[in-house]
Amino acid sequence: MLRHTHTAEYPDVKPDLPPRSRGVIALLAENCTSCMLCARECPDWCIYIESHKEEVPAPETGGRPRQKNMLDRFAIDFSLCMYCGICIEVCPFDALFWSPEFEYAEFDIRDLLHESDRLEGWMASVPPPPLPDPAAVEAKEVGVARAAAEKAIAAYEASQAEAREAERAEAERIEAERVEAERLERLEAERLDAERAAAEGLERLDAGRQGGQRGAAEYAERLDAERQGQERAAAKHVEGLDAERQGEERGAAEHVERLGAERQGEELAAAEDLERLDAERQGAQHVEAERLKGLTAEAARRDRSDPENADLESEAEPSGPVARGASQEEEAGRAQKAEQQVAPEVYPPDEETRRIPAVEDQANDSPIAATAVFPAVPEAEPETAPKSTDETAVLPPVTDTEVLPAVTEETEEDDPPRRDAR
Numbered sequence: 440m441l442r443h444t445h446t447a448e449y450p451d452v453k454p455d456l457p458p459r460s461r462g463v464i465a466l467l468a469e470n471c472t473s474c475m476l477c478a479r480e481c482p483d484w485c486i487y488i489e490s491h492k493e494e495v496p497a498p499e500t501g502g503r504p505r506q507k508n509m510l511d512r513f514a515i516d517f518s519l520c521m522y523c524g525i526c527i528e529v530c531p532f533d534a535l536f537w538s539p540e541f542e543y544a545e546f547d548i549r550d551l552l553h554e555s556d557r558l559e560g561w562m563a564s565v566p567p568p569p570l571p572d573p574a575a576v577e578a579k580e581v582g583v584a585r586a587a588a589e590k591a592i593a594a595y596e597a598s599q600a601e602a603r604e605a606e607r608a609e610a611e612r613i614e615a616e617r618v619e620a621e622r623l624e625r626l627e628a629e630r631l632d633a634e635r636a637a638a639e640g641l642e643r644l645d646a647g648r649q650g651g652q653r654g655a656a657e658y659a660e661r662l663d664a665e666r667q668g669q670e671r672a673a674a675k676h677v678e679g680l681d682a683e684r685q686g687e688e689r690g691a692a693e694h695v696e697r698l699g700a701e702r703q704g705e706e707l708a709a710a711e712d713l714e715r716l717d718a719e720r721q722g723a724q725h726v727e728a729e730r731l732k733g734l735t736a737e738a739a740r741r742d743r744s745d746p747e748n749a750d751l752e753s754e755a756e757p758s759g760p761v762a763r764g765a766s767q768e769e770e771a772g773r774a775q776k777a778e779q780q781v782a783p784e785v786y787p788p789d790e791e792t793r794r795i796p797a798v799e800d801q802a803n804d805s806p807i808a809a810t811a812v813f814p815a816v817p818e819a820e821p822e823t824a825p826k827s828t829d830e831t832a833v834l835p836p837v838t839d840t841e842v843l844p845a846v847t848e849e850t851e852e853d854d855p856p857r858r859d860a861r
């Protein structure tokens with residue numbers, strides 16, 4: 440009433456409350472005996488107590504064991520409490536105290552049910568009761584209460600330290616998780632970059648591979664075109680060689696035909712020469728036979744004209760046509776005998792006079808590989824006929840032959856060199 444009203448700067452500035460302010464009810468569990476007085480006197484029935492009985496040994500030797508109520512649960516529902524203070528007033532063991540602490544608002548009304556551990560925690564904020572007399576000796580209950588308060592304060596500080604340690608550990612965990620998340624994010628970004636780089640590298644490699652394939656295909660096409668050109672050129676070359684070979688074969692065939700014609704001409708000429716020589720020989724033989732007949736007749740006539748032989752001849756000569764016929768036969772036999780003695784057979788048989796080989800197979804390299812052997816033509820033999828009656832005409836044997844040069848030599852010389860068409 441004597442001061443001006445002013446606005447408290449809560450929560451920046453804590454209010455300076457009086458020591459006996461009714462903020463929250465604190466519990467000193469060591470003093471509670473579970474008598475249930477507070478619970479029964481509470482007008483709102485907001486105190487919940489649960490306990491059980493235990494037997495404890497007697498404090499003095501020989502005493503009987505006592506039973507003690509062991510507090511299991513002590514809870515106050517501040518959503519129902521009306522802060523009347525009856526519970527504190529009726530407690531006979533000073534187990535309940537007023538604390539000025541008021542900052543325990545909750546978003547959930549169910550959290551306003553404070554159990555014994557939280558009620559014991561409020562003991563740290565309970566101010567000590569003022570001494571009635573500063574000079575008086577401290578009461579025993581006060582010392583016990585102070586010790587309990589100090590113990591509660593120590594427990595509260597320990598719990599606060601544990602809470603701060605838990606907060607620090609939680610902050611460290613959150614920081615570690617954040618660092619780990621950043622590291623994972625960085626790793627993910629690096630992985631994405633690596634995947635992108637790998638994809639780009641694969642695209643480059645694919646492009647290079649496709650370029651290489653196109654180049655290889657173009658090179659293969661070029662090689663194929665060159666090969667086809669070479670094949671066409673080779674085919675043309677082979678055709679040219681084949682045409683040359685056919686021309687050479689035709690030339691060789693014509694050459695062979697020409698040689699055959701020449702050989703046939705030579706054979707015809709040789710046959711004509713042989714016929715002519717045979718005719719001349721027969722003429723010469725006929726002339727010689729006539730000459731021998733004349734000589735024989737002359738000798739017979741000379742014998743008949745001799746007088747010494749006339750008697751003998753007359754004696755020996757038979758008379759009549761039979762005797763003349765016999766003399767003529769004898770004369771003919773003597774003439775033939777004389778002819779055989781004068782003109783022996785000097786000509787060899789025809790099969791020894793000439794030997795004309797056949798044309799060999801044209802499959803050989805030389806079209807004509809045989810030799811042609813013709814009998815030598817005697818030079819002017821008919822003129823060597825005997826001119827006197829004593830000389831006998833001996834014709835040279837036809838066996839002396841002249842060996843014509845082999846056609847193969849001319850063929851080899853005339854033949855153009857054959858080239859391998861392949």
Ligand code: SF4
Pocket residue numbers: 480481482483484485486515519520521522523524525526527
């Ligand atoms: S202060 Fe009053 S209403 Fe609150 S618990 Fe104590 S007796 Fe009950």
Ligand code: SF4
Pocket residue numbers: 470471472473474475476477478488529530531532533534535
């Ligand atoms: S009255 Fe006191 S001693 Fe009895 S039950 Fe309540 S708090 Fe505990």
